[in-house]
Amino acid sequence: MAELPNTTMANECKVKLKSKDDKIFEVEYAVAMQSQTLKNALAHTGCTDTALPLHDISSQILAKVIEYCEYHVNAANTISEKDVKTWDEELVKHMDQDTLFRLIVAAKYLEIHNLVDLMCKTIADRIKDKSVEELREIFHVQNDFTPEEEEQVRRETKWAHGE
Amino acid sequence: MGKINLVNLPDDLLCSQILTRIPLKEAVRFSAVSRKWCKVWTRLPHLKFTDEFFNSISTNANMAEDIINKIIHMQCVNLESFELHNCDRCESSIHKWLLWISLSGVKCLHLKSSTIRMQMEVSESIFSCMTLTSLSLEYFKITEVPARFLGFSQLVSLYLDQVELSEQAFEVILKLCGCLQYLTVDACSSPSNFLIISSTLKSLALVRLDKTCLVEVNCPRLESIKVCQILELVIVNICLPVCVHLEADFHHLQHFVTVKSLRKVIYFEVYSMNGESYHSVVLLCSRIMKGAPLLKTVRINLVNSIQIFEPDEIDYFLRTVNGLLCLAGDSPKVRFSLSWGSTAK
Numbered sequence: 001m002a003e004l005p006n007t008t009m010a011n012e013c014k015v016k017l018k019s020k021d022d023k024i025f026e027v028e029y030a031v032a033m034q035s036q037t038l039k040n041a042l043a044h045t046g047c048t049d050t051a052l053p054l055h056d057i058s059s060q061i062l063a064k065v066i067e068y069c070e071y072h073v074n075a076a077n078t079i080s081e082k083d084v085k086t087w088d089e090e091l092v093k094h095m096d097q098d099t100l101f102r103l104i105v106a107a108k109y110l111e112i113h114n115l116v117d118l119m120c121k122t123i124a125d126r127i128k129d130k131s132v133e134e135l136r137e138i139f140h141v142q143n144d145f146t147p148e149e150e151e152q153v154r155r156e157t158k159w160a161h162g163e
Numbered sequence: 164m165g166k167i168n169l170v171n172l173p174d175d176l177l178c179s180q181i182l183t184r185i186p187l188k189e190a191v192r193f194s195a196v197s198r199k200w201c202k203v204w205t206r207l208p209h210l211k212f213t214d215e216f217f218n219s220i221s222t223n224a225n226m227a228e229d230i231i232n233k234i235i236h237m238q239c240v241n242l243e244s245f246e247l248h249n250c251d252r253c254e255s256s257i258h259k260w261l262l263w264i265s266l267s268g269v270k271c272l273h274l275k276s277s278t279i280r281m282q283m284e285v286s287e288s289i290f291s292c293m294t295l296t297s298l299s300l301e302y303f304k305i306t307e308v309p310a311r312f313l314g315f316s317q318l319v320s321l322y323l324d325q326v327e328l329s330e331q332a333f334e335v336i337l338k339l340c341g342c343l344q345y346l347t348v349d350a351c352s353s354p355s356n357f358l359i360i361s362s363t364l365k366s367l368a369l370v371r372l373d374k375t376c377l378v379e380v381n382c383p384r385l386e387s388i389k390v391c392q393i394l395e396l397v398i399v400n401i402c403l404p405v406c407v408h409l410e411a412d413f414h415h416l417q418h419f420v421t422v423k424s425l426r427k428v429i430y431f432e433v434y435s436m437n438g439e440s441y442h443s444v445v446l447l448c449s450r451i452m453k454g455a456p457l458l459k460t461v462r463i464n465l466v467n468s469i470q471i472f473e474p475d476e477i478d479y480f481l482r483t484v485n486g487l488l489c490l491a492g493d494s495p496k497v498r499f500s501l502s503w504g505s506t507a508k
Contacts, residue, residue, distance in 0.1 A: 101169050108176060120176065123169065124184035132195045139170045141197045153195050157204060159220060159230050160191040 015042065016051035017066075023059040024051050027066055034069040036111030057106045061099070065106055067091075068115050092122045097138075132161075170199070174206065179243070183209040188219045191234075208243040210234065217249050228253050235260055244271035250303075251276045251283045261288035268294045275301040282327055293317075301325060305332045314339025322347045330354040337361065348372070366408075369393060390415060391434045407457075410434070416447055425455040432462040442479075445486035452490065458497055463487065465503040 015032040017025045029047070032038045041052060054062065068091065075084050092100070104119035127135060136143060145153065154161055172181070182190040182203070191204040212231055220227045231253065245264050250257055264272075265288065272295055276283040282304040290312045292298075297320040305328040318340045324347075328336075333354050337343070342363050350371040357378045359367065364382040368389040375395035380388075380402075387408035390396065398418040403409075410432040411419055419425070431451060433444070444463065452458055484501065491499040 097169055101172065104172070104176065108173070116176075116180070120180040121184060123172075124181050127181075128185045128189065130189075132192060135193070135196045139196065141170050141199075144198045145195075145201075149198070149201075150195065153201050157191050157194055159226065160188045161195065 013047035015047075016049065017062065018051040018053045019057055019059040019062045020055055021059050023062075025059075025062055025066055027070070028073070030073050031066065031069045034072065034112050036113070038110060054106075054110075056109065058102065061102045061106050064091075064099070064103055065110065065112065065115070069112065072114070088118050092118065095122070097140075170197070174203075178203060178206045178240070179208045182207060183211070186219065187211055187216050187234075204234070205237045206240045207234075207238065208240050210238075210242065210244070211246040212248065213246060214248050217252075228256050231260070232256060235263055238267070242267040242269045244273075245269050246271075246273040246275075248275045249277045250274050251278050254283070258286045258288045261286055262291060265292040265294070270294060271297040271299075273299040274303070276303055278302065282325070296320070298322070299324075303327075305329070308332050308335045312339065314341065316341055318343055320345040322349075323351055324349045326351050327353045330356055334358060388419075413444060413447070416451075420447070420450055420454065425451060425458075427457055428455045429457050430460045430462075431455065431458060432464055434464045442482070442486070445483055445490065448487065449490055452494055452497065458494075460498045460500070463499075463501045465501065 013029040014026050015029055015038065017027065017032075017038075019025065029042075032042065038052065057065070071087060072084070075087075079087075095103070100119065100123065104116065104123070107115040107119060127138065130138065143150070177200075182193065187207075187210070190207060194201045194204045212227075217227055220230060227249075231247075242264050247253070247257070247260075253260075269292060272289075272292060274285070274289075282302055285300065285303045285305050287309055289298075290309055293313070293315065294317060295315050296317050298315065298318060299320075299322040301324040303326050305326065307329065308331075312335070315336075316339075319342060321336075321340065321343060322345075328351065330353075337346075337359065340361075343361055344363055344365040346359070346361075346364060346366070347368040348357070348370070349368070352374075355372075355374050355376050357369065357376060357380075359379065360381045362383060364385055366387040367380065367382065367385060369376070369378070369391075370389060371392045373392075373394045375397065376393055377397045377399060378390075378401070379399040381400065383402070383404060385403055386405055388403065388406055389408075389410040391410055391412050393412060393415065396412075396415045396418070398415075401418060401424070403419070403424040405427055406424060407427050407429045409419060409424075409428050409430070412434045416433060428451075433448070448461060448463070452461070487499060487501060491497065
């Protein structure tokens with residue numbers, strides 16, 4: 001088993017990541033460490049020139065993940081919490097559903113906890129205060145209940161639907 | 164090939180991290196959106212029956228209790244956290260609910276009663292929740308701890324707000340919580356003697372106690388201590404070898420200003436009570452800065468303690484600020500901040 005990089009090596013170590021569509025991204029060690037998954041992987045391999053394959057993450061999404069991690073590593077001691085929060089909000093403000101979904105799945109796989117948190121909060125904000133019909137529109141789902149099934153579900157949770 | 168979208172969200176993300184951020188009523192409504200989610204309301208590991216929940220149900224008092232009953236019993240996942248406000252309105256059911264969730268392995272428990280003046284006795288069933296890592300109680304009374312109580316062996320954080328508990332109860336609970344790290348006692352009318360012995364405690368806060376308190380602290384790992392808005396404080400024995408964060412009322416500070424206590428302090432905040440001489444505030448700060456070589460931040464919190472009406476008082480205030488600015492100038496590595504104002508409505 002390879003050794004853990006020591007501090008000096010850690011400062012110089014660059015981590016290579018390969019997206020689903022075979023694009024290589026190079027990031028600083030500290031940036032990669034934002035991901036618990038990568039942290040564990042690198043603990044096994046040490047600092048290596050081989051790119052770590054991320055089979056389920058497209059280059060477009062990986063670029064966004066890296067953008068997030070790089071900003072947060074740099075912001076750690078220099079930028080105020082309020083400004084970081086504003087940056088986060090800007091990042092997700094006009095994000096389409098497709099990207100939101102792929103990003104949250106990638107963040108979960110890479111175990112980047114604050115990014116998962118941010119994504120969940122964003123989705124929660126979008127679904128808050130919405131009626132059942134509005135929710136169906138947001139999630140692009142049809143009403144796939146039979147009339148009897150729908151009646152039963154609504155009866156079971158009657159108190160939640162009334163006003 | 165359609166676009167994949169949020170409908171394919173993994174269940175655990177949906178239930179434990181997204182639906183927990185919207186009101187419970189809306190989370191339950193989700194089940195009517197699509198077949199895929201029709202049972203999602205039975206897989207909520209975080210249950211929050213807050214004031215908002217109670218307000219969103221019709222005014223029929225029993226209805227809320229019935230609904231909570233149903234939701235708790237229909238859960239088919241292990242409960243991670245459980246929050247219940249208005250406990251006094253559910254007095255008849257709370258015992259069985261607590262027993263039920265204790266079997267579910269609940270980790271975080273937050274109970275709040277709505278009556279302020281007459282505190283409700285906490286349900287005995289709470290002592291059966293052996294898996295708790297975090298416990299928060301507001302407006303309760305704990306008269307005694309049942310003899311069968313073996314302790315909350317995994318409790319890391321204990322938060323008591325306006326809880327009246329006997330000294331015996333406090334001592335027993337503390338003794339039997341072998342890995343407690345965070346303890347907050349806020350506006351609790353009792354106890355007044357605090358014997359806090361813990362080899363694991365990292366953070367202690369004793370605040371808003373408007374009586375005379377006798378405190379003995381024997382916690383070698385204590386990193387953060389906050390002792391504020393306490394009327395009268397007698398400290399019998401305090402030793403803070405690894406304290407990095409210190410917040411205290413101005414007139415209790417002499418207990419802390421010893422060489423050993425300040426050795427590792429990085430953050431220091433002082434609360435100035437009414438009628439203090441601003442000159443002495445500056446003097447004390449200067450002493451502390453000399454004794455704390457690792458100090459990075461000093462905060463003077465004068466909120467609610469200055470009434471600037473007279474020219475004399477304004478003058479005193481300005482001199483204090485000036486004195487602090489000079490201190491700040493002499494210690495460029497230390498960040499100073501001064502806050503004042505009133506929280507009166």
